[in-house]
Amino acid sequence: MRAPNPHVEVAAVNPRRGAVVLMVVLLSCVLILSAQAPGRGGRGATLLQSWILTASAPVTTAVGAVSHGVSGRIASTIDLFTARTENDKLRHDLDERDKELFRLRAELKQRGEARRLEAEGSALPGVVGSVPVLLLERRAGVYSVLVGAGSAEGVVPSSPLAVPQGIVGRVVAVGRNVSRAQLLLDASAAAGARIARTGELGVIRGDGRGALTLNNIATTSSVARGDLVESAGIDGIYPRGVPIGRVESVARGSKLFLEVRVTPLADFARLTDVLLLAPSPAARENPEITKGGR
Amino acid sequence: MKIRRIALLLAAAAVLEFLVAGSRYRALWPVDWFLLATAAVARSGDFVRAVLTGAIAGFAEDAISQPMLGVNAFAKALLGFVLTLVSVRIAFGGALAVGAALGVASLANEAIVALLSALLAQSPIVLISREAIWRAVVTGITGGALEAAWNFGWRDWWKRRRLRRLR
Secondary structure (H helix, E strand, O other): OOOOOOOOOHHHOOHHHHHHHHHHHHHHHHHHHHHHOOOOOHHHHHHHHHHHHHHHHHHHHHHHHHHHHHHHHHHHHHHHHHHHHHOHHHHHHOHHHHHHHHHHHHHHHHHHHHHHHHHHHHHOOOEEEEEEEEEEEEEOOEEEEEEOOOHHHOOOOOOEEEEOOEEEEEEEEEOOOOEEEEEOOOOOOEEEEEEOOOOOEEEEEEOOOOOEEEEOOEOOOOOOOOOEEEEOOOOOOOOOOOEEEEEEEEEEOOOOEEEEEEEEOOOHHHOOEEEEEOOOHHHHHOHHHHOOOO | OOHHHHHHHHHHHHHHHHHHHOOOOOOOOOOOHHHHHHHHHHHOOOHHHHHHHHHHHHHHHHHHHOOOOOHHHHHHHHHHHHHHHHHHHOOOOOHHHHHHHHHHHHHHHHHHHHHHHHHHHOOOOOOOOHHHHHHHHHHHHHHHHHHHHHHOOHHHHHHHHHHHHHO
């Protein structure tokens, strides 16, 4: 059959060889995946991922810094255009100074962001420091972030991450200078939660689609729309009393429990820096807790 | 396609992935750059290189963002083969067709990753989400635009532009 695509290099077309290579690659993938399946050597996979994170740290950190710089400059540009309409005459007089200010603003934006975050997050318990978000991945129910801090900065598995508005997630794999964290929106993420007004305890889970559900709340509960949901401190990972979200809707479930949907307080789509909280003593004493993440 | 060019493509995809996903505007244009790199190699019609490029791109993606190593490698190797097959065997071309194929490939990638995660990590299955659809759309648009730009007669256009200026 003639190859209709002009880009195709006819000499290279060999579907049979390709199929053999495909089979070998797929088989290798299945073997690697099987080795990581829960209960069958997950430790090796974590170690492998930790090595990969450490090895890729210089590149990821450098590109992440460029990315932050570029977005800082874009943000500055947007600010500049907004301000221009209001201060047109003044801007004309101070044009030279503005150019200098624009350059400096972009450089200082990142540092200022980190300081602001730490100041706003002073109400949170056990803040270790702020760390930049290098990458946020949302795919097939998996919500994960790569953060620019690792074991060298004191990050340990299960260290909670938060923003001043509320909990964001927890670290699941740690490299030397880069770590991967599972966000609370992840389809496999869960945390002990309590309704601040009524004090009832439940388990909050990500639905993998950007929302949260609060489970195990009895139908006799008086939970209402707008109620604040905060961490209960019963899961051995997240500290107690950190806001998580507000109740969006309450529906009668099929059996004994209500179906409570919660809107997260943190803006997950616009995470640029997050606060690293000290891991719970239970997580430090019991390493099994740290292996809970996917 | 030469190996050096494939390596350059993969490096560019990794840099773009970080540049976009690391910025605060990541939700605006979440292109699957690794899939585009795989598709670019698949477009040359070399099955072996397309499969291997897909596998390497997938592993790179898994290493930086996935809880299990190999899920994206599996999906992208398979898609590398299928995209090569489509490129070689079906009368296929034009920005629209390439864009549509890439959109479908992005959704298929998502579905394979979700199925593998559900099977191996017992995680809840999220087959199609709003984000997955948006990612497929922007990956398709970007792929279609790149295809159109690649096939555009830039030299003729430049000559005509110069002639128009001289007149």
